[in-house]
Amino acid sequence: MGKGLFISKTVGVVCVVLAAGAVATIIALSVVYSQEKSKNADVEPTSGGTSTAQPTAQPTEPPSNEPWDKYRLPDSLEPEFYTLTLWPRLQKNTDGLYVFTGKSTVRFRCKKETNLILIHSNKLELSLLDNQLARLSAVSDPSPPRIQKSWLQQETQYLVLQLTDVLKADQIYELYTEFQGELADDLGGFYRSVYTEDGVEKVIATTQMQPTDARKAFPCFDEPAMKAIFNITLIHDQNTVALSNSNVLDEFNTTEEGIDVTKTTFHPTERMSTYLLAFIVCEFDFENRMEGDVMIRIFARKKAIEAGQAEYALNKTGPILKFFEEYYNSSYPLEKSDQIALPDFNAGAMENWGLITYRETALLYDPAVSSNGNKERIATIIAHELAHMWFGNLVTLKWWNDLWLNEGFASYVEYLGADYAEPTWNVKDLIVLGDMHRVFAIDALASSHPLSSKEEDIQKPAEIAELFDAISYSKGACVLRMLSNFLTEPIFLKGLQSYLNAFAFGNTVYTDLWDHLQAAVDSSGMALPNNKKVHDIMNPWILQMGFPVVTIDTSSGTLTQKHFLLDPESTPSDFIWDVPIQWMKTGDEKPYTWLHQKEELNDQMRITAEEWLVANVNVTGYYRVNYDDKNWDNLLNQLNQISRKLPFFQTFYVIVFNHNFSNSRANIVPTTRALQTTSYLSKERNYMAWESALDNLDYFYLMFDRSEIYGLLQAYTRRQVTPLFNYFKTITDTWTKDPDGHTEQYNEVNALRMACSSGLTECNELVQNWYKEWMTSPDSNPIRPNLRSTVYCSAIAAGGEEEWNFGWQRLKEAAIAIEADKLRAALACTTKPWLLNRYLEFTLNATQIRKQDATSTIVYIANNVVGQPLAWDFVRTNWQYIFQEYGGGSFSFANLINGVTKRFSTPFDLKQLEQFKEENANIGFGSGTLAVEQSIERTKANIAWVNKNREVVKSWLESELSY
Template sequence: MGKGFYISKTVGIVGIVLAAGALATITALPVVYSQEKSKNNEVKSTDPTMAPSNEPWDQWRLPQTLSPKIYNITLWPRLQPDPTGLYIFTGLSSLVFRCVEKTNLILIHSNKLNMTKHPTLIGLGGKPAPTIESIVMHTKTQYMAIHLKEELTAGESYELYTEFLGELSDDLGGFYRSEYYENGIKKVVATTQMQATDARKAFPCFDEPAMKAVFHITLNHDPATVALSNGVVIDEVNITVDDTLVTRTTFAPTEVMSTYLLAFIVSDFIFIEQNIENLQIRIFARQEAINAGQGEYALSVTGPILKFFEKYYNVPYPLPKSDQIALPDFNTGAMENWGLITYRETALLYDEEISSNENKERIITVISHELAHQWFGNLVTVRWWNDLWLNEGFATYVEYLGADEAEPDWNIKDLIVLNDVHKVFAIDALASSHPLSSKEEEIQRPEQITEMFDTISYSKGASVLRMLSTFLTEKVFTQGLQTYLDHFKFNNTVYTDLWEHLQKAVDSSGTTLPKTVQEIMDRWILQMGFPVVTINTATGQITQEHFLLDPETKPDSGLYQFHGQKKKQYNPYTGCYRKLVSLNITVIFTDTTGLTMMMKTGNAYLMFSRLQDSIPVINRAQIIDDAFNLAKAGIIEMTLALRTTLFLASETEYMPWESALDNLDYFYLMFDRTEVYGPMQTYIGNQVKNLFDYFTRLTNWEDVPPGHTDQYNQVNALRVACSTGLEACTTLVKTWFQQWMENPNVNPIKANLRSAVYCSAIAAGGEEEWNFAWEMFEKATVASEKDKLRAAMACATEPWLLNRYLKYTLDPEKIRKQDATSTIISIASNVVGQPLAWDFVRANWEYIFNEYGGKSYLFPNLISGVTNRFSTPFELEQVCDLPNNCYIYLTVILYSRNLYLNVS
């Protein structure tokens, strides 16, 4: 899966046939859904609050008694509502499975599906199947339990046939609907998001990654629409089903694969395509977007990236096609469904005139990330979600390599330091961090699986794999990777399988390591955190310890500090208090791995002056980040960290500036409501003035700088200069915005600068500017432009405008569900909007929690975002008072503010 929802940095401070027999029991579809909700044919339900037992249906993991082999799935989504307003889909499934151990129970996942016909079971080995005794739906554990009168025979194969009905809801999970307007006409898309545990919402299945099978998919759909799935179309015919004309589209069977990688979509989208060495590559999107050329960039880079990964993995792309589709409503950034990758529009569509350089980088890195998964994750899949970090961390690391192949002039590989290494340092330095890998038994429930999709899995996973590749050498690393993929293709693994293949590569290369690959890497995988290394240059003594932003908050104590009070660490899942393991970290010194190092000579700290003259740019950025983190931890004085920003007055490179600004954000969060804010603004304004003048001379704000990161720094110069009150900057942005308001059909603002300009102009303006931005937002047809305007409207300084905007997030007709939480976060990032957003979230807690509480990224980021400025015991108590065990989401809150909430 691609990384979570995306907020621009520049706003930061700111089918199927259902045969006639299959449908015989459904004579009135408009009413069947409500009927089936209250009555299932001989299917009982259980109380979801019943106490757990040792029975298999009360366990969160499937028993290993049955093994799926082939699914034949037929689905018919209705893209028009029934008389009650519901959108539904009907389906049938024929599942062939093998009995591994004799049992009289078939346990299969099924969530929010109504059985419209009693399931049937037949034997495929010449013997009749046991008779079904009863069927019970266990809603808590999301199982359909089929109890048999006799036992299944080990080694024999059977076929389970089910017919079912479900709601095509707008909840962004399973088989769901996405809505949009085109030329004033409402359009509906039926689409999917199965990862991690939502395939069971589309059809009954063994919904675990190790339960791989072959899938035969057929879709029934309106003849005016097109159907897509993982496989290529092998048959398409118009038929009449239940007096309705439909197109039946049948797809080629998939390779052996996991349920979470399935996808099927019905829409009236169109596509552009190219063929590279008999591989069909297609980009699908809304007709308006494709006709406007917004898919061209994605099409141009997909082929080169695919070819790069074929070479990198030394494995041909395993499928005959690669479809990518941009969806108006999508929970995360993208999803690596095998052969049919789904994206948010902002992660796939690019408009040369409107989209920014940052949008372009976002597109290429997300495409690279998802294409990397087609091998690593899809061809070879982790056995269980506790090893998610290997899947996502690896794709995050190599996304930079694939992007570099397609855009070699960008020097994009260096940006992993800012985007991932530095970012995860701030989280892994918390006592509330967690190891990359957990035991399987610790990750059981869907919500626990959801928690694994976090910055630790993605960014720390990428960072340690980058480190591993560096000290092994890329040649040895790729050799081990290639034998790993070849050996485990179409199968499942645990992370130590990769270590074994890397060790073989090390041994065959003659490389000598102080310890085995597994011994080295287990210290990074099985333990949280990272070390701080101290070198006494007078004695040569080197020491290390676990780096924590508050050293008094020791994870190995099982306690955390709350202003002098010791409180036990409470796990809201189990109702138990937990004790964390102690650390024993081995350090491998390599170049630019991101290990934090501070050099001391007695009591005198090494000072970094004239940084830009003597130290490479990537290390200049690293020194700044290290200094601030060391200061937050009390290892060095904060004044020393602040002195590393003195050289910014003559710095024109992006990475040091971005590192400094990222760290100074903390000061803004802490001090923008205090008397310190004025002097701080003055200081930052003085530092940025030369950078603003530099780009004035270089581009006069009319030209785009030639370098990739230079374009980013131009944006930084404008944004910071305006936010600190530089008159020349404020005049510039107000003039541009006013020109646009006077002629809405011609936007004079350069694409790269729009986020910064929109925000600054709206902040300096009032209702007129805000209403104009809203009007342009509603008219915008390019997703990236809508995102820029949506974020910028949060920059308003009038509380009533921000409160009105907050209410808009409750209305999907105004703010899409996929964007609601990020909009609230944007408002909370505004010092005026933060208390308004916090009160709004608490006042609407039930709605927000029900809508977004189970989403992998949306809710955790919301809680973190609206509490970003919290720095007092009173504010912490407010967080603790939140209902519904919100603690499970609080992993990045209140760091280095003498306030800690360290829970699982």
């Protein structure tokens, strides 16, 4: 699944700038990707919203050792193929509900004798067949048993069938069911999406199965290792189009139950997992193009297709598909590649084989509205999903505990695919900012978790959903990038291609990839250090949480490593990693060296007074670095002197900024040393340098924007950013054109964002005038797309109800979701509490804020220093309702908890958070359980850091501003 927003995985960055009261906060929504829990009629919001009753199920028996009380399927049955017919009703029935009906036959082989059939079924009303909930027949057994008893086990989501006799080993049987389900707006399973076109409300029936919601669409063996072939038929209104994973086999008009319908049957799928199934009924249009033997189609609302919003995706899909065919040395395994933009979709995108689903913001592009960042996000998410067509779909992990390999790999190679499609962007460098430093902040907590868990530790749907986090996506990407780098790409690719060829249409565990990479190493003649194997080097990175900080003493040449933890009061583990160190001395790049033990000596790493040394040169290693004072001083001196012709000059800034700031937060280096790295920024124009600095300064704003230090921080930031503001003013002809270069355009946004948020009068007058000009002529927006997020936010923050209402109206009328998203984020920037409270209430009403956007809107409000306490109170007050809507299985839910608590830095904050955990223990936290623990740990670390550094930071800023 794609990173959402992609999150992630974000590549979508939303700037929240407050002209009064707070500074910008950059939010990267992890391309998190999932389904939301169905509504419950017993839980009501404080205001707004709607509720839908749940299907009735058998009451759960007390926990037992019975097979139906276990969350994993027994290994006695193996599906071969399904024949499935579904009929979604796109109009309400007499009860006011949208429903779908279905019939399913699954043919399965009995592997071990058993008198029990367990098959997943959740929130489906099953019809009685011969007084049972299913009908069993035999294909090869002449005397099949009968069903003696059948029921639905709600907790473990099974249809349970007890038989009169045993199913015989190696015999083939078929199980037939008829059922009805609600086509709810819960964004999971088979659900409905709604939009308005030409004043008419249109309903879409669509799917999101990953990870455990195929069982909401039909009874199935809903585990990734239970691969099968699927024969899909959709019955649908005659004015609609039906889509599924395969091409259409047959389509004709007919009558069902007295209603004129179309019946569309699709070719059998390849052998695949249930979570990759997709079927959609809609009134969309499409653009198409052949790429070799593959038909590429981009589906979207008819108005979006007419406006040409699918053209960019269509133009880039072919080249990216071609790139991955060459990268994997394997032809695309299907005849078509459909991609569809959905108005309601909780994830960023989903890699359904042959029918990839996206949020509209992740697929549709309009150069008149979409920013440079929007375009990059579309390219990288398309690359992420197409990478999965082989890695994940063709070869699938056996169980969700190895999710990291699936999502981490796609999150790594998305940069390679996007770089091929847009070679002038140099997008491969951005993984350091987009993934590595994002995940460092989480993996530096004692409450982090390893990439791979034990299979038995991941059982429940909520536990599975919790794995779709930054660790799996971003750390997975960074660790695999490190592996590719030290093996070299030719060897990495040889092993990868061998792995895909060996396990095509099958399932694996992550160590299978290590085996094939080791074989590639052996055949190349390459020797890994200390004669170790790939397994030996990589397993500590996979099975241990966290990462090391490597300290290099350039006086003695001593290298040491220890577990890096942000909270200095946390007890570091005794973990040891094999650390590949790519390094350079005074501009001269050296061969790799390795750190295997806690402490080792490398005499070559000693330096003279004039020399400097930098390790992890291209930031390919997943670790932080610290140095002795002499080398730090020499490195800081290089910030003004380093040649921009050197290939590593951009990452040099990243190393110096991020390692200094992060090490200071962990009490490894003094905070003043970290702040010193920002002193030269007034002379700097490089994006990587500015982005690294601002990303780290953001923490200072979060900790001090409610204190007297905020004014000093604003004055200092304003002084440093003003030259950058003036630079872009000049090269853009007073803000009338985009700068040349991909990252130059990003840095223009940084200049405007920080100049306005730090109180530069010229900047604030500029953006307010642009917004007022737009308010005067709503049909003619004078603001360039790249600058809109910043301008909207700054102007709304400086304005009042009139500016807010104008933005709200423009959001409701936006013809493209990308523009609506910018306005949705900007509306959270107002400093008027009553407007923010009204906006919070809108998140409980899907007619105001779409359900897919509810949690991120609350987080936007919490990013605002004025809105943070309002959002926190709102979440606590509505916890039961919010949890019921999003908690059990939504990947966005952890983002909500982290987002509303990340500013916490006082004992009072901590007490409230711990009380929140205690008071809601009976309700639970679902997929946000770990996020609660991480928020508590982060708050404790923040308290300690602020207590230690408040006066230090204040004194340093006062000293800097005195001259």
